Amino acid sequence: MSDENSLAGRVKRYAKVGAVAGGFAARAAGNRMLGTAPDNAKNAADLQAALGGLKGPLMKVAQILSTLPDMLPDDYMAELAKLQAQAPAMGWSFVRRRMAGELGADWASRYSSFERQAAAAASLGQVHRAVGLDDQPLACKIQYPDMGSAVEADLTQLKMVFSLYKRYDKAIDPSNIHSELSERLREELDYKREARNMGLFRYIHDKEAAVHVPVSLPELSTARLLTMTWMEGTPLMQWLETDVAQRNQIATNMFRAWYVPLYYYGVLHGDPHLGNYTVADDCSLNLMDFGCIRVFRPEFIGAVIDLYHAIRDKDQALAVHAYETWGFQGLQKSVIDILNQWAEFLYAPLLQDRVMPIQETGGVSYGAGVAAKIHRELREIGGVMPPREFVLMDRAAIGLGSVFTHLRAEINWHRMFHELIDDFDVDVLAKRQAAALRKFDIPPSR
DSSP states (O other): OOOGGGGHHHHHHHHHHHHHHHHHHHHHHHHHHHHHOOOOHHHHHHHHHHHTTSSSSSHHHHHTTTTTTTTSHHHHHHHHOOOOOOOOOOOOOOOOOOHHHHOOOTTTGEEEOOOOOEEEEOSSEEEEEEEEEEOOOEEEEEEEETTTHHHHHHHHHHHHHHHHHHHHHHSSSHHHHHHHHHHHHHHHHHHHHHHHHHHHHHHHTTTTTTTTTOOOGGGOSSSSSSEEOOOOOGGGGGGTTSSSSHHHHHHHHHHHHHHHHHHHHHHEEEOOOGGGGGOOEEEEEEOOOHHHHOOOHHHHHHHHHHHHHHHTTTTTTHHHHHHHHTTSSSOOHHHHHHHHHHHHHHHHHHHSSSSSSSSSSSSTTTHHHHHHHHHHHHHHHHOBBOOOOOHHHHHHHHHHHHHHHHHHHHEEEHHHHHHHHTTTOOHHHHHHHHHHHHHTTOOOOO
């Protein structure tokens, strides 16, 4: 076992994060006493230094928070964005033990070949290339040791960090955010559940020729080992300088990969991290890593569309209905006005029936300027508690918007969106969702 995943290693890193959090709290208290402005750049750099070398749930959470611009100030976003998906891989001795523990001592005989070097290593596990006995190229996702205990310990640590944040900055109450992240992270540990999620997405994308989902192999999978078909592709960043037609096609495929499941089934792939998909030679998309999946109430999706109509038609009553359906409580006009600013930003490219970039000003930091303004205004009025469902919805919207901005894609977003929502019926969605979840034995998210 590597030092960072051993008990001693975890104690060391908790001490490191705890020391940073303690220093952060002391500086915040001093700022309040002296009436001086907080040094966000210093705090953010310290936080990134503490989290940057981590493997495990805290790294995962840090990556998620780095894509929620209304959760953290700009300096924090910039530092956390430096965290990479590629954590150091664990060695061959761990891999052999894990594989033997999951498939038995003769596990190697169940593959034609199995590469010792990890093809990818991330926060909760690492992936090895292999070949099946039928010569099928495979990907084997192996969970790191003791991750169940690690998740619970890290969530406790995160709760402490959030409590400090709440004392320092009243703009966003992170209580529901912690609840949502806790549930999703616990789900990610169950690779059998991820295999069922994978089956659900293959079913949803069955008619989407430009979106590919791997096939899981139950006979070579367990709760901590997921074997699936390997999909050839290259990272998105290698496509940023190709011609505009290719970049637009990739953006179109990504839009449908994320939003066909959402508007047709109320299901969202909640992690549009660059490591979770690759691009094939024909610009089609290989969608991977189905641990972080959110199932929304049909009424929640209906409210997403209601808010679009409310912003389009300047219908304040419909906007309030949408926010209340989502779970916002006790909304005052000042809060509604601020929330509408964020909604107007997110829906802006969908409202205009023309070819355009996802944002026409602001560079590649999608939404950061708008989010900073909203964050400041929320702090001035005493803050707000976002419903827990907002966490992954916001993450997906901002994550995808950032990708579309980097691609410099120019598309008629309005028409793509309307292709998905024009025939929307909440009762039809409810029936379709229930049938699909039942087919793959997936419970609704809380």
